[in-house]
Amino acid sequence: MGYELKIYDEEGNEIQELNVGYQTYASFKVKANFRFAATNLPGWVDLEGNALVGAVDQEIKGGLKIIEDENREKYPVKASEQNVITFSDESGKAFYSFPVFYNGMTPEKIDIQTPTSYATNWIVSMDGKTFTQKSTGGSTGDATIQKRMPFTIKTLNDDYVLVYMEGWEDMGGNKNISEIDASMLWMQCDGEKGKINLMIDEYSPNTSWGEPESRTGYVLAFSRAEYEDIKDNLEETIVENGEIAYKYEQRNLLIAFIQKEVKEETEDKSFKIKKGGWEDVTPSKTTDQSILELLKGNYYIDDVYSISANAGEYFSIYPLLSESEWSGTAYVINTRDENVTVNTEVSMDGDGMYFGITLPNSFEEDLIVVFKGTDMLFKKALVITPAY
Secondary structure: OOOOEEEOOOOOOOOOEEEOOOOOOOEEEEEEOOEEEEOOOOOOOOEHOEEEEEOOOOOHHHHHEEOOOOHHHOOOOOOOOEEEEEEEEEEOEEEEEEEEEOOOOOOOOOEEEOOOOOOOEHHHEEOOEEEEEEOOOOOOOOOOEEOOOOEEEEEEOOEEEEEEEEEOOOOOOOOOEEEEOOHHEEEEEEEEEEEEEEEEEOOOOOOOHOOOEEEEEEEEEHHHHHHHHHHHHHHHHHHHHEEEEHHHHHEEEEEEEEOOOOOOOOOOOEEEEEEEEOEEEEOOOOOOOOHHHHHHHHHOOEEEEEEEOOOOOEEEOOOOOOOOOOOOOHHHHHOOOOOOOOEEEEEEOOOOEEEEEEOOOOOOOOOOEEEEEEOEEEEEEEEEEOOO
């Protein structure tokens, strides 16, 4: 009796070619009248369990899946003599080779990679050249991208459709989102094979004609199969209550942004100061060179601010340092680097930890409050100058 080996699909039908699955193993069965093992398969194919061995006249199950590399899985592979899986006996006398084929990604499937972990909360400058995303908290900080916003889209045969939409308000103040007519597009993408870049046109609104000072844009990407399914009711499908529906925001949204004038924001990292514990006082940079030289030479501090005050006044001084940076240690000195005894306290309220100081009833020379960090290094200093 000669050697015989056959392969079957899951329904038990004999087949001559084996399918390679995408993300899940495509199952098949093997039966032979000899002991066999899978001895060869293409390098882009993963064999379930990494091995397949069968005993005489026993039906053995196996599975094949494509090994993804962020590119090859996008494209179908036809069955050919160059891509086969081979089953052979232990002695090497019997060889049975079967072509393998791959149908590509699931047609409706789309994978999108954006520059940051979320697609919303972007601000685009009026000239369209700066994309800024403010942090929503956690360990991720602000992001800034210049000129073009890059994206990677993975779908079957790189066949995807980009949808450009804009937000607007009706006369009643209700939010709406609609697709932008192709002849009126003010954003566009270039690139190929799923590697694309978004560009935004400059915005110069004529407010005297009623054009808004800012505009809101959305870009979504769909696989060809999904787009064909929803294109006849595109806006009704994608938009819910004036917002991109959660399903599409999570899966298809590349970016949601507002294009507006970006004013430079300077965060005050000097001090927060309250006179009497409630009245805000704004410090200014110290210009007194003798004090600057003292603090630089003896305390290695060049971050020095000052306020003016009257005798007997109380101030809550917040150094704007985190609890890991500052635990409440501060010293009060004069301009001769001598310790000065005054009434002080360290406490905490809703604005954070602060150093409280009550100025002496006889207040005629500068006092300097020096803040020491938890790392034993001096961080910053506040000069309190008589108001006369």
